[in-house]
Amino acid sequence: DQQVKQNSPSLSVQEGRISILNCDYTNSMFDYFLWYKKYPAEGPTFLISISSIKDKNEDGRFTVFLNKSAKHLSLHIVPSQPGDSAVYFCAARHAGGTSYGKLTFGQGTILTVHP
Amino acid sequence: DTGVSQNPRHKITKRGQNVTFRCDPISEHNRLYWYRQTLGQGPEFLTYFQNEAQLEKSRLLSDRFSAERPKGSFSTLEIQRTEQGDSAMYLCASSRVPDPYNSPLHFGNGTRLTVT
Numbered sequence: 305d306q307q308v309k310q311n312s313p314s315l316s317v318q319e320g321r322i323s324i325l326n327c328d329y330t331n332s333m334f335d336y337f338l339w340y341k342k343y344p345a346e347g348p349t350f351l352i353s354i355s356s357i358k359d360k361n362e363d364g365r366f367t368v369f370l371n372k373s374a375k376h377l378s379l380h381i382v383p384s385q386p387g388d389s390a391v392y393f394c395a396a397r398h399a400g401g402t403s404y405g406k407l408t409f410g411q412g413t414i415l416t417v418h419p
Numbered sequence: 420d421t422g423v424s425q426n427p428r429h430k431i432t433k434r435g436q437n438v439t440f441r442c443d444p445i446s447e448h449n450r451l452y453w454y455r456q457t458l459g460q461g462p463e464f465l466t467y468f469q470n471e472a473q474l475e476k477s478r479l480l481s482d483r484f485s486a487e488r489p490k491g492s493f494s495t496l497e498i499q500r501t502e503q504g505d506s507a508m509y510l511c512a513s514s515r516v517p518d519p520y521n522s523p524l525h526f527g528n529g530t531r532l533t534v535t
Contacts, residue, residue, distance in 0.1 A: 313459070338523055347423070347510055347526035348462065355521070393461050402475050405450060405516055407524055409461030 307331045310410035323381040325413050327394030335399035339379045342391045384417045423527035431533045439497045440530045444513030451494050454510040501534045
């Protein structure tokens with residue numbers, strides 16, 4: 305079962321505009337949510353995270369919003385830059401038991417920012 | 420830079436051969452994870468260690484796969500009798516628990532396996 309889903313395989317935006325990437329999850333036991341960015345032939349690099357007890361976290365051009373009741377989170381990038389073009393993965397951290405700390409990932413969204 | 424290091428970066432092998440990958444985590448990290456990523460998918464959990472103990476294995480993991488972390492430092496992932504479906508990027512990540520700062524998993528650059 306896909307516990308973390310990113311339903312948009314790709315997103316294309318113009319430079320300077322806002323990019324919004326979405327993610328849905330099903331497991332109420334996740335306690336932390338993260339966004340990773342990945343370039344080809346490299347491993348994922350951490351971008352921003354949010355605790356399940358918060359609804360917003362901001363870091364520069366990146367803001368993550370969490371709606372627990374809807375089991376939905378989103379990543380906003382504003383303004384978008386061509387260097388933001390990459391694959392973005394949403395990930396959720398397991399809260400307890402032997403799986404504590406393990407991340408479950410979504411399928412990824414390819415973001416392309418056009419100059 | 421003392422990030423997560425994976426070797427080799429690329430491996431091409433013929434079907435039926437055995438392959439072994441190595442991961443050196445960040446030195447103070449006691450947790451080490453292996454993930455696999457195929458095209459168009461997100462990283463898929465395979466297994467993880469806390470120190471030298473293997474605490475969880477994915478039920479999707481074939482018994483052709485085995486991982487070790489003998490001294491709680493580096494880890495190896497072996498695939499026996501490789502199949503074309505094993506072609507993927509194999510990612511290693513590390514972290515420290517407990518961690519009051521909720522630091523994220525740190526990933527290496529992966530080993531790209533191609534089975535011909």
